[in-house]
Amino acid sequence: MNYTSTRDNTQAVSSAQAILRGISPEGGLYVPRQLPTLTLEDITALVPMDYRGRAAWVLSRFLTDFTAQELEDCIQGAYGGGKFDDGLPAPLTALEGEATLLELWHGPTCAFKDMALQLLPGLLTTSAAKCGDGRRTAILVATSGDTGKAALEGFKDIPGTRIQVFYPTDGVSAMQKRQMNTQSGGNVSVVAVRGNFDDCQTGVKAIFTSQELQEEVGERGYRFSSANSINWGRLVPQIVYYISAYCDLVAEERISLGDPINLCVPTGNFGNILAAYYARGMGLPVGKFICASNRNNVLTDFIRTGTYDRNRPFFATSSPSMDILVSSNLERLLYHLSGADSQLVTRLMEGLNIQGRYTLPATMTQALQRDFYGTFCDEEAGNATIRRVLEDYDYLVDPHTAVALHGARAYREATGDETPMVVVSTASPYKFAASVLEALEEPEISGDDFENLERLRVRTGTPVPQPLLALDTVPVRFTQECTTSQMAEATLDFLR
Numbered sequence: 001m002n003y004t005s006t007r008d009n010t011q012a013v014s015s016a017q018a019i020l021r022g023i024s025p026e027g028g029l030y031v032p033r034q035l036p037t038l039t040l041e042d043i044t045a046l047v048p049m050d051y052r053g054r055a056a057w058v059l060s061r062f063l064t065d066f067t068a069q070e071l072e073d074c075i076q077g078a079y080g081g082g083k084f085d086d087g088l089p090a091p092l093t094a095l096e097g098e099a100t101l102l103e104l105w106h107g108p109t110c111a112f113k114d115m116a117l118q119l120l121p122g123l124l125t126t127s128a129a130k131c132g133d134g135r136r137t138a139i140l141v142a143t144s145g146d147t148g149k150a151a152l153e154g155f156k157d158i159p160g161t162r163i164q165v166f167y168p169t170d171g172v173s174a175m176q177k178r179q180m181n182t183q184s185g186g187n188v189s190v191v192a193v194r195g196n197f198d199d200c201q202t203g204v205k206a207i208f209t210s211q212e213l214q215e216e217v218g219e220r221g222y223r224f225s226s227a228n229s230i231n232w233g234r235l236v237p238q239i240v241y242y243i244s245a246y247c248d249l250v251a252e253e254r255i256s257l258g259d260p261i262n263l264c265v266p267t268g269n270f271g272n273i274l275a276a277y278y279a280r281g282m283g284l285p286v287g288k289f290i291c292a293s294n295r296n297n298v299l300t301d302f303i304r305t306g307t308y309d310r311n312r313p314f315f316a317t318s319s320p321s322m323d324i325l326v327s328s329n330l331e332r333l334l335y336h337l338s339g340a341d342s343q344l345v346t347r348l349m350e351g352l353n354i355q356g357r358y359t360l361p362a363t364m365t366q367a368l369q370r371d372f373y374g375t376f377c378d379e380e381a382g383n384a385t386i387r388r389v390l391e392d393y394d395y396l397v398d399p400h401t402a403v404a405l406h407g408a409r410a411y412r413e414a415t416g417d418e419t420p421m422v423v424v425s426t427a428s429p430y431k432f433a434a435s436v437l438e439a440l441e442e443p444e445i446s447g448d449d450f451e452n453l454e455r456l457r458v459r460t461g462t463p464v465p466q467p468l469l470a471l472d473t474v475p476v477r478f479t480q481e482c483t484t485s486q487m488a489e490a491t492l493d494f495l496r
């Protein structure tokens, strides 16, 4: 029973319960009471292992109620069997003199969400077998584009589960939309919502916490769970690749064992960067976390001032997966920074709900600023970064990764800190072909995404990922649209 809730630290659940429920009944998020430790000797032992071996080590420390065999099966299902290019889920690419990229987009949907969402179905069905009550699991997902497709791919035709995805109808790229609307599988549903990502996320959270809806779907033999990064089962697989990247840096002799690194993460919902924070909490040598945002720079302001204020304009940018004003995983960081003060977290979250803002006590702001540096970039600077990196390194990055590379540079210029920098590369540029072509100042960009894939390939000489090419001939299955107030109804229809 080593997990508790950010809003009620008297709760005590096992990791399987935390994963199965997704969110705590009073609306808090599940967090580990204590972090397992990672020593330099442990890292030495992990260096010669492959990704699956490292994953088994890390997951066994967090998911203590899973057997070694159960974890092995989940890991094999996720990262074995040729699902990732060359069987390497998280390779490094060095941009000499600038940063090392941790490429997390070699999975079936070409974004880093695959790293967790290929594993989550195994963790969830294993959890249901351990502590479920025989009901099937209804997964609801709010997506800013990449989570939706990755969750659909992960959960399609998994026995005992159904999955419904809500995405903002004008808030995702053409390729992201196509990836979702063509999804195969007998247990899937995809709905476009007239609103932005925050509306989708709020709607899904409301469904999860509605007693009435839970009872209604309960009578139909379902329980809700989440595949968003509010689910602990989404975060724990992400801790693995930070530790794995450090091991690879040691193996490649780019750093010596024990040297600190800095990590720069393109951030939206704060899940990915939080996983890095957990890795350091275990003992991974990390100096600073650079939190890179796009024009929706609510986190930059928060880190610089200690005030979180979502009352601001929302911008649709070329990095749509970061177009977020309410970063839900921040709640977990607040819990840890406050020394596990769930009453304080509850008050802060109430402030966010009611006034749309809150201010941290000064000691917490100081703790936040010790670990995190906030930076953001506008569209023009992001586009210039895509051009520059292609010119300097003959390497093509997507708009999200460009935001992070820009942030890493801004941090170094502002601080003079020359600690080796790992920048997290979160998506294939081909998921955002039209935006990338625009960044490269190509004229007259077509509305046809497959034409854009080909043009980008010819322009840059980089390979188009096979899963995207293959979509050209797959028919669209899903065209349903709804308003935010109709989301609950859409869910009930789906679970009929």
Ligand SMILES: *Cc1c(COP(=O)(O)O)cnc(C)c1O
Residues within 6 Å of the ligand: 111, 112, 113, 146, 147, 229, 266, 267, 268, 269, 270, 271, 272, 273, 321, 322, 400, 426, 427
């Ligand atoms: C989801 C996503 C992000 C943001 O990650 P968070 O965990 O939400 O902070 C960044 N880039 C891409 C490509 C994504 O899909």
